[in-house]
Amino acid sequence: MQDNLNKIKEKIIAELNKIKTSDSLRDLEIQYLGRKGELTLVLKSLKDLGVEEKKKFGQLANEVKKDIEEKFSEVKKTLEASRGAEDFIDVTLPGTAISQGHLHPITQVQNELEDFFSAMGFMVLDGPELESDYYNFQALNIPKHHPARDMQDTFYIDKKNSEGELDLVMRTQTSPVQVRAMQKYGAPIRAVVPGRCFRSEATDVRHEHTLYQLEGLVVDENINFSHMKAILEAVGKKLYGQETKLRMRPKYYPFVEPGSNGEYTCSICQGKGCRLCKHTGWLEILGCGMIHPNVLRAGGVDPKKYSGFAFGFGLSRLTQLKYGIEDNRLFMSGDLRFLTQF
Ligand code: DAH
Numbered sequence: 001m002q003d004n005l006n007k008i009k010e011k012i013i014a015e016l017n018k019i020k021t022s023d024s025l026r027d028l029e030i031q032y033l034g035r036k037g038e039l040t041l042v043l044k045s046l047k048d049l050g051v052e053e054k055k056k057f058g059q060l061a062n063e064v065k066k067d068i069e070e071k072f073s074e075v076k077k078t079l080e081a082s083r084g085a086e087d088f089i090d091v092t093l094p095g096t097a098i099s100q101g102h103l104h105p106i107t108q109v110q111n112e113l114e115d116f117f118s119a120m121g122f123m124v125l126d127g128p129e130l131e132s133d134y135y136n137f138q139a140l141n142i143p144k145h146h147p148a149r150d151m152q153d154t155f156y157i158d159k160k161n162s163e164g165e166l167d168l169v170m171r172t173q174t175s176p177v178q179v180r181a182m183q184k185y186g187a188p189i190r191a192v193v194p195g196r197c198f199r200s201e202a203t204d205v206r207h208e209h210t211l212y213q214l215e216g217l218v219v220d221e222n223i224n225f226s227h228m229k230a231i232l233e234a235v236g237k238k239l240y241g242q243e244t245k246l247r248m249r250p251k252y253y254p255f256v257e258p259g260s261n262g263e264y265t266c267s268i269c270q271g272k273g274c275r276l277c278k279h280t281g282w283l284e285i286l287g288c289g290m291i292h293p294n295v296l297r298a299g300g301v302d303p304k305k306y307s308g309f310a311f312g313f314g315l316s317r318l319t320q321l322k323y324g325i326e327d328n329r330l331f332m333s334g335d336l337r338f339l340t341q342f
Pocket residue numbers: 172173174175215216253255256286287288289310311312313
């Protein structure tokens with residue numbers, strides 16, 4: 001017993017002399033003096049000894065315990081005294097900068113356009129990404145089984161309606177919100193709708209399964225094509241500079257009549273011709289047209305009284321062209337080497 005006690009004491013003191021931090025001191029304290037500590041267990045075992053032995057070793061054990069506790073508090077004091085120097089903070093040193101995040105380039109362009117349209121009195125609206133077949137296609141003058149559906153294949157949700165048809169789709173365009181907006185607010189109306197759309201596409205540098213669009217519509221009495229052209233010209237100048245020109249050529253979209261595309265002079269070569277614009281000098285960025293009477297009717301608006309125009313920008317594409325980004329798959333890559341450039 002005596003040996004045992006002395007050995008523990010020596011061991012503890014040797015280890016205490018090596019201690020450099022208050023954390024390791026605390027660990028050591030637990031290891032020896034804690035509830036299940038080595039010394040605690042030896043002291044506890046005293047009660048199993050006979051009366052004579054208890055007398056003999058009891059006193060020794062108490063002395064050992066006292067010595068060790070004293071040594072502990074001595075080391076603790078030395079550590080505390082030296083801590084002042086360790087913890088000294090030079091407040092005049094420059095701090096470590098916390099790197100700040102920022103908005104995604106598409107969000108930046110979206111915000112810029114939202115501000116621009118708000119200033120012209122447009123509402124900024126939202127619509128569901130999981131859309132019914134009715135709003136995504138039928139209400140936009142694309143009946144079931146119409147070949148126009150081939151232009152936009154999408155992801156169908158595996159849930160049939162009461163007629164046994166797949167009824168829910170991931171919206172392929174923001175255009176369904178045209179009808180929702182007319183139903184909710186009636187005419188006259190001016191609104192833009194930025195949002196995420198989905199297509200079942202084989203992806204490449206120009207195509208993604210997830211893309212961003214910005215839809216717009218204006219419905220009022222006596223609205224005509226020239227109103228639309230003026231707005232679209234203003235957007236081009238806003239995004240790509242005052243020199244930017246707009247070219248419109250007829251194009252089929254089921255929900256407008258007449259329908260047109262919209263091309264701006266290439267922002268990279270200023271119309272001279274380069275790789276980005278495939279040497280044409282023009283970049284196709286939007287679809288637009290005068291809203292089809294069937295679509296106005298679906299929105300509860302009387303086509304005899306009101307007319308309107310609508311347009312849809314590819315927001316991803318606008319951003320791609322604004323910054324000369326060659327591969328649109330980078331947008332969704334989450335790659336910081338790409339994102340931190342904006
Ligand atoms: N929704 C069309 C698309 O995704 C773009 C579009 C074309 C929107 C003509 C319109 C429009 O509002 O009038 O390809």
